[in-house]
Amino acid sequence: xxxxxxxxxxxxxxxxxxxxxxxxxxxxxxxxxxxxxxxxxxxxxxxxxxxxxxxxxxxxxxxxxxxxxxxxxxxxxxxxxxxxxxxxxxxxxxxxxxxxxxxxxxxxxxxxxxxxxxxxxxxxxxxxxxxxxxxxxxxxxxxxxxxxxxxxxxxxxxxxxxxxxxxxxxxxxxxxxxxxxxxxxxxxxxxxxxxxxxxxxxxxxxxxxxxxxxxxxxxxxxxxxxxxxxxxxxxxxxxxxxxxxxxxxxxxxxxxxxxxxxxxxxxxxxxxxxxxxxxxxxxxxxxxxxxxxxxxxxxxxxxxxxxxxxxxxxxxxxxxxxxxxxxxxxxxxxxxxxxxxxxxxxxxxxxxxxxxxxxxxxxxx
Ligand SMILES: *Cc1c(COP(=O)(O)O)cnc(C)c1O
Numbered sequence: 001x002x003x004x005x006x007x008x009x010x011x012x013x014x015x016x017x018x019x020x021x022x023x024x025x026x027x028x029x030x031x032x033x034x035x036x037x038x039x040x041x042x043x044x045x046x047x048x049x050x051x052x053x054x055x056x057x058x059x060x061x062x063x064x065x066x067x068x069x070x071x072x073x074x075x076x077x078x079x080x081x082x083x084x085x086x087x088x089x090x091x092x093x094x095x096x097x098x099x100x101x102x103x104x105x106x107x108x109x110x111x112x113x114x115x116x117x118x119x120x121x122x123x124x125x126x127x128x129x130x131x132x133x134x135x136x137x138x139x140x141x142x143x144x145x146x147x148x149x150x151x152x153x154x155x156x157x158x159x160x161x162x163x164x165x166x167x168x169x170x171x172x173x174x175x176x177x178x179x180x181x182x183x184x185x186x187x188x189x190x191x192x193x194x195x196x197x198x199x200x201x202x203x204x205x206x207x208x209x210x211x212x213x214x215x216x217x218x219x220x221x222x223x224x225x226x227x228x229x230x231x232x233x234x235x236x237x238x239x240x241x242x243x244x245x246x247x248x249x250x251x252x253x254x255x256x257x258x259x260x261x262x263x264x265x266x267x268x269x270x271x272x273x274x275x276x277x278x279x280x281x282x283x284x285x286x287x288x289x290x291x292x293x294x295x296x297x298x299x300x301x302x303x304x305x306x307x308x309x310x311x312x313x314x315x316x317x318x319x320x321x322x323x324x325x326x327x328x329x330x331x332x333x334x335x336x337x338x339x340x341x342x343x344x345x346x347x348x349x350x351x352x353x354x355x356x357x358x359x360x361x362x363x364x365x
Pocket of ligand 1: 073233235237238258260302304
C-alpha cells in the first residue's frame with residue numbers, strides 16, 4: 001500500500017525546541033503524523049502522512065467507552081555520523097499485532113507499519129535531537145472508532161503514529177529508584193490483558209502509583225494478583241535481580257509485558273557470560289537475599305530508560321536497601337552496551353539495529 005504524503009506548509013510548521021536538556025518526555029510532537037483507517041470488509045485504507053492535527057471522533061466512538069485501544073513505544077536514534085537507527089522495530093510491530101489480536105482489533109500489515117515509521121521519522125529527521133541519550137520517541141496507537149454503543153468488537157478503527165523528540169533519561173547520571181511493594185492492588189491478572197500493551201492496563205495502575213508517589217516512592221513493584229507472592233514488574237518496566245552470580249527475571253506467565261528491552265537484556269547478559277534465569281521469584285526471596293547479602297543488584301528495564309537501577313524497596317512498612325542504594329556494575333554495563341548499540345557506536349552482534357537513513361545519501365527504501 002502506497003503511503004500518501006501531504007506536507008505541512010513551511011509557515012505553519014512549529015518552532016523546534018532548542019534546549020536538548022529541557023526536552024523531557026512526551027511534551028513535543030512534530031509537524032506531521034501517520035494515519036490509516038480500517039473498516040470491516042474493506043480492510044486498511046488511505047494510509048497518509050499529513051500535517052499534525054486533532055482527531056475527529058464521534059462521542060460514541062467505541063474506544064471512548066469500551067477501551068479498545070492499544071499502543072507501542074520505541075525510539076529512533078541519531079548516530080554521530082548523522083545516520084538514523086531504530087532498535088528492534090519488528091519486535092514492536094509483532095507485539096502491537098499480538099495486542100490487537102487479544103483485544104479483537106485488526107492486524108496491521110508488518111510492511112505497512114515499518115514503512116510508515118521509516119517515512120515519518122525520515123520526514124521529521126530535523127527534529128531528532130543530537131545528544132547521546134536523546135532520541136525521537138515513536139508512539140504507534142490503534143483505537144476503535146466505530147460510532148455505536150453496545151459491547152462488541154468495533155467494525156472501524158484508526159491506526160496512527162506520532163513522533164516527538166525526547167531528552168536523555170539520565171542527564172546527571174543514574175539515580176537509583178525507590179520501589180513500593182503493593183500488596184493491595186493489582187496491575188494485571190493471568191488470563192487478562194497484562195501481557196499486551198493495552199491502554200486500560202495503565203489506567204488500572206494509576207491508583208497504586210499515586211499512593212506510592214505520595215509516600216515518596218518512585219514506582220510500584222507489582223506482585224502476582226492471585227497470591228500476592230511473586231514479583232511481576234515495576235511501574236511500566238520489567239524487573240531483574242542479581243542474586244549470587246545469577247541474573248533472575250520473572251518468567252512471562254501471562255500477566256507480565258514481554259519487554260523488548262527485557263529480551264535484549266537477557267540476550268546481552270548471556271552473551272557477556274552472566275547466567276540468566278527466567279523463573280518465579282517471590283518477594284520473600286528478594287527481601288531475604290537483600291538481608292543476607294546475596295542480592296547484589298536490582299534494576300528495571302524498558303525503552304524509556306533502558307536500565308533503571310533500584311536502590312530501595314519498601315515492603316510491609318520496612319525499608320530494604322539494595323547495593324547500598326547505589327547503581328550496580330551489571331546494570332551500568334548492560335546500559336552502556338545497549339546504548340552504544342542503539343547509537344551505532346559499537347558493533348551489533350545481534351543484528352538489533354536497523355539503519356533507516358545513512359546520513360549522507362538519499363533515504364533507503
Ligand atoms: C512497555 C512496557 C514494558 C517495557 O517494554 P519495552 O519494550 O522494553 O519498552 C514493561 N512493562 C510494561 C507494563 C510496559 O507497558
